[in-house]
Amino acid sequence: MAQSKQPDTMEKIISLCKRRGFVYQGSEIYGGLAGTWDYGPYGVALKKNIEGLWWKRFVTDREDMYGMDAAILMNQNVWKASGHVGGFSDPLVECAKCKRRFRADQIIDKKKCTECGGTLGEEKQFNMMFKTQIGATEDETSISYLRPETAQGMFVNFKNVYDSFHPKLPFGLAQIGKAFRNEIAPRDFLFRVRELEQMEIEYFVRPSEWEEKFEEFRKEVWEFTKDVGLPKENIHELEVPDGERAHYSKRTIDFEFDFPFGKKELYGLAYRTDYDLGSHSKASTVPLEYFDEDTKERFTPHCIEPSFGVGRTMLAVLASAYTEDEMGGETRTFLKFAPAVAPVKIAVFPLLKNKPQLVEKAREVYALLKKEFGAVEFDDNGNIGKRYRRQDEIGTPFCVTVDFDTLEKDNTVTVRDRDSGIQTRVAIAELLERLTKLLG
Numbered sequence: 001m002a003q004s005k006q007p008d009t010m011e012k013i014i015s016l017c018k019r020r021g022f023v024y025q026g027s028e029i030y031g032g033l034a035g036t037w038d039y040g041p042y043g044v045a046l047k048k049n050i051e052g053l054w055w056k057r058f059v060t061d062r063e064d065m066y067g068m069d070a071a072i073l074m075n076q077n078v079w080k081a082s083g084h085v086g087g088f089s090d091p092l093v094e095c096a097k098c099k100r101r102f103r104a105d106q107i108i109d110k111k112k113c114t115e116c117g118g119t120l121g122e123e124k125q126f127n128m129m130f131k132t133q134i135g136a137t138e139d140e141t142s143i144s145y146l147r148p149e150t151a152q153g154m155f156v157n158f159k160n161v162y163d164s165f166h167p168k169l170p171f172g173l174a175q176i177g178k179a180f181r182n183e184i185a186p187r188d189f190l191f192r193v194r195e196l197e198q199m200e201i202e203y204f205v206r207p208s209e210w211e212e213k214f215e216e217f218r219k220e221v222w223e224f225t226k227d228v229g230l231p232k233e234n235i236h237e238l239e240v241p242d243g244e245r246a247h248y249s250k251r252t253i254d255f256e257f258d259f260p261f262g263k264k265e266l267y268g269l270a271y272r273t274d275y276d277l278g279s280h281s282k283a284s285t286v287p288l289e290y291f292d293e294d295t296k297e298r299f300t301p302h303c304i305e306p307s308f309g310v311g312r313t314m315l316a317v318l319a320s321a322y323t324e325d326e327m328g329g330e331t332r333t334f335l336k337f338a339p340a341v342a343p344v345k346i347a348v349f350p351l352l353k354n355k356p357q358l359v360e361k362a363r364e365v366y367a368l369l370k371k372e373f374g375a376v377e378f379d380d381n382g383n384i385g386k387r388y389r390r391q392d393e394i395g396t397p398f399c400v401t402v403d404f405d406t407l408e409k410d411n412t413v414t415v416r417d418r419d420s421g422i423q424t425r426v427a428i429a430e431l432l433e434r435l436t437k438l439l440g
């Protein structure tokens with residue numbers, strides 16, 4: 001069976017996402033809002049599955065991790081101390097003629113506008129934080145920002161968690177949440193957006209153990225890519241060289257992915273030293289320290305930060321899963337999702353809609369599976385071939401069909417595999433066990 005990925009994969013993915021209710025353009029009926037996307041029913045299911053796998057691997061399956069959910073709006077002093085007010089900026093150039101703005105580090109010709117041929121102005125630093133006012137008075141003190149990363153919410157809660165739980169080093173805080181960046185040039189669908197979602201960990205260690213823990217997280221990042229079904233050969237580590245790392249980082253590895261538009265950053269893993277806790281201790285005058293009961297030493301822990309973008313994961317998952325092949329003499333489009341991320345795990349069909357006994361039996365099977373697996377759909381619309389195609393397109397791993405043999409012969413149903421199209425007869429009595437095994 002020939003399978004292919006075409007060069008126009010991105011357009012096809014975006015169109016499938018819209019058509020089948022994964023992702024819509026933000027504010028679409030008003031002409032859209034650049035850099036924003038809305039998740040539809042299947043998109044939100046896919047997103048929650050990705051986040052669930054992340055939370056399980058990094059929080060619930062571990063003893064040393066504390067989940068949290070900090071406010072998006074924070075005291076402006078947080079962003080002063082973190083360095084974002086002064087330095088969270090990208091280099092910007094503006095065309096004198098058409099006024100279009102470009103990221104200076106993303107264009108080849110820094111003098112001439114690629115859109116209208118006009119002259120590009122001097123490079124300026126553009127702060128990417130969205131500024132807002134809190135409360136009814138508008139002055140310097142009421143300024144706040146939509147957080148550009150979730151990380152700071154964890155640093156400022158270090159002491160709270162430490163005081164409530166008395167964890168021993170090493171331990172970490174983990175959070176999934178929205179972040180906002182006023183990107184100069186949002187592009188490539190979910191890859192570069194202005195309203196994004198991150199899954200981040202701040203893992204606190206003794207200065208002497210940072211290398212060991214860095215290596216552990218390096219492996220865990222790879223394990224997570226397996227959880228969501230990304231092919232290993234499309235992921236590459238990039239050791240960020242001296243001079244190119246963020247000012248706080250002593251070591252950074254970018255995990256890059258072969259997106260349809262090129263090899264780009266998927267995740268980051270950074271050793272942030274004691275920079276963040278140190279800066280917040282100083283600026284807030286609240287010591288953010290750890291007390292070692294054994295040595296009676298008090299010190300500022302160092303931090304390892306694995307940082308994951310939800311949207312970039314989703315795009316990598318979609319791009320990896322998108323497949324076209326020939327089946328039954330026609331071209332079929334399907335999403336080869338790993339069962340763990342698939343928005344719908346199983347679809348149940350009666351072979352024919354107008355045979356009440358088939359429908360009744362299929363409803364029974366549907367109720368049985370729905371109770372066990374949750375993400376199960378019932379469909380009796382159109383012919384069976386169309387129903388299979390519809391489920392293939394949203395990446396449903398298995399379809400279960402109730403046919404005449406079910407009623408007249410042996411109480412078995414067919415279980416169809418999405419990728420091969422092969423159907424196997426399974427007794428209803430064994431269906432739960434079989435599907436549990438197949439879904440992994």
Ligand code: ATP
Nearest residue numbers: 181191192193196265266267268307308309311312
């Ligand atoms: P880039 O260099 O691509 O702008 P970055 O190095 O600024 O990314 P980080 O600040 O390290 O990114 O953010 C951590 C993670 O958050 C990234 O690895 C990515 O998965 C995600 N992320 C960052 N910016 C965006 C964005 N504008 N849209 C979608 N995801 C993003």
